[in-house]
Amino acid sequence: MAVRILSRYLARDFAFGFALTVAIFTLVLVAGTMVRAMDWLARGVPGPLLFRFFALNVPYTLQFSIPLGALTAVLLLFSRLSSDGELTAMRACGMSLWQIAAPVLALAVAATAATLALAHGASPYSRQQQRNIEAQFRQVDPLALIEPGRWIREFPGHLLYVARRDGGRLQDVTLYAIPEDGPRRVIRARDGTVARSADGRELRIDLYAVRMEWVESEEPGGRERRRTMTAEHYPEVFRIDEMFRRRAVRLRPGDHTLPQLLAALRDLPAKHPELDPADLLPQRLQLVIEASSRTALAFTCLAFVLLGIPLGIRTRRRESGIGFGISLGVAMLFYFTMVMVGTMSTHPRLHPQLLVWAPILLAEVAGLVLLHRAR
Numbered sequence: 170m171a172v173r174i175l176s177r178y179l180a181r182d183f184a185f186g187f188a189l190t191v192a193i194f195t196l197v198l199v200a201g202t203m204v205r206a207m208d209w210l211a212r213g214v215p216g217p218l219l220f221r222f223f224a225l226n227v228p229y230t231l232q233f234s235i236p237l238g239a240l241t242a243v244l245l246l247f248s249r250l251s252s253d254g255e256l257t258a259m260r261a262c263g264m265s266l267w268q269i270a271a272p273v274l275a276l277a278v279a280a281t282a283a284t285l286a287l288a289h290g291a292s293p294y295s296r297q298q299q300r301n302i303e304a305q306f307r308q309v310d311p312l313a314l315i316e317p318g319r320w321i322r323e324f325p326g327h328l329l330y331v332a333r334r335d336g337g338r339l340q341d342v343t344l345y346a347i348p349e350d351g352p353r354r355v356i357r358a359r360d361g362t363v364a365r366s367a368d369g370r371e372l373r374i375d376l377y378a379v380r381m382e383w384v385e386s387e388e389p390g391g392r393e394r395r396r397t398m399t400a401e402h403y404p405e406v407f408r409i410d411e412m413f414r415r416r417a418v419r420l421r422p423g424d425h426t427l428p429q430l431l432a433a434l435r436d437l438p439a440k441h442p443e444l445d446p447a448d449l450l451p452q453r454l455q456l457v458i459e460a461s462s463r464t465a466l467a468f469t470c471l472a473f474v475l476l477g478i479p480l481g482i483r484t485r486r487r488e489s490g491i492g493f494g495i496s497l498g499v500a501m502l503f504y505f506t507m508v509m510v511g512t513m514s515t516h517p518r519l520h521p522q523l524l525v526w527a528p529i530l531l532a533e534v535a536g537l538v539l540l541h542r543a544r
Contacts, residue, residue, distance in 0.1 A: 236280075
């Protein structure tokens with residue numbers, strides 16, 4: 170009976186701290202979206218549409234604030250139990266450290282399941298809705314169409330990929346020209362610029378250090394004869410009204426639910442028949458990394474709690490500042506590693522889809538070892 174009472178006490182205390190810290194971290198993390206919303210408001214976007222865009226960002230933010238809240242709450246709980254002597258009293262009553270930690274670990278498993286559902290369902294769906302709203306935003310600013318790291322189909326008769334963008338400056342540009350009749354051209358450029366015309370009706374892309382390739386003819390046996398040429402400068406001009414008339418909302422890998430990700434992996438060659446195999450491989454790996462990263466992100470919740478219990482016991486202080494400091498330090502290391510892995514879609518030999526799990530497994534092993542020593 171005493172064990173059940175203490176378990177309910179620990180679960181209630183952890184749940185209260187968890188709810189409070191999740192709310193705080195969510196408010197902090199959505200501040201960036203608030204800045205973006207204010208920028209769009211200044212450009213003339215209606216307020217109700219901006220509020221809906223802001224609200225749709227909450228499910229995505231919860232993927233990060235739930236693990237952060239779990240880590241902070243468990244650090245605060247066990248540091249208080251340790252400093253107040255409650256932990257010693259519980260163990261003197263015959264409770265092992267695993268029995269003390271059991272209700273907190275059970276709630277961590279539930280939080281992990283909730284984060285997993287968010288990561289593969291509610292969050293990408295809400296981001297799809299955000300893309301629909303952003304499609305309306307971009308009619309105010311057509312330059313926002315050019316998003317680095319994804320194939321852009323909004324330009325009539327063309328397919329554009331930009332590795333990096335800094336304002337109007339573009340780096341590592343690939344432009345597929347796909348006319349209705351005639352040969353397909355592949356244009357690769359070291360860098361370029363993009364700007365809107367003075368009358369606001371056209372978008373001009375100037376490419377520099379260009380290499381152009383196209384199929385000139387087909388030889389017997391199905392082999393293609395390709396022709397190449399180079400140029401210092403290659404311009405392309407697109408009418409903005411045609412871009413938005415033909416424009417359909419295109420989703421990033423992060424905007425797909427899990428069933429959509431799996432379907433995209435199966436249908437990738439059929440969906441992009443115009444792409445060369447070398448250009449198709451990074452797209453496939455990006456989808457795999459996305460699915461793996463989301464799943465790994467959900468399991469950080471359990472990893473943080475396993476690591477946070479022994480760390481909380483060792484701090485032996487009541488101040489909440491140390492709990493927030495440790496949680497932010499650990500979380501920054503985790504998320505920095507995940508961001509770095511997400512940029513490795515062009516390095517398949519490193520197996521980034523597996524590498525993303527390394528910090529989580531290390532944290533769980535470290536937490537289990539520290540818990541065993543703390544017994």
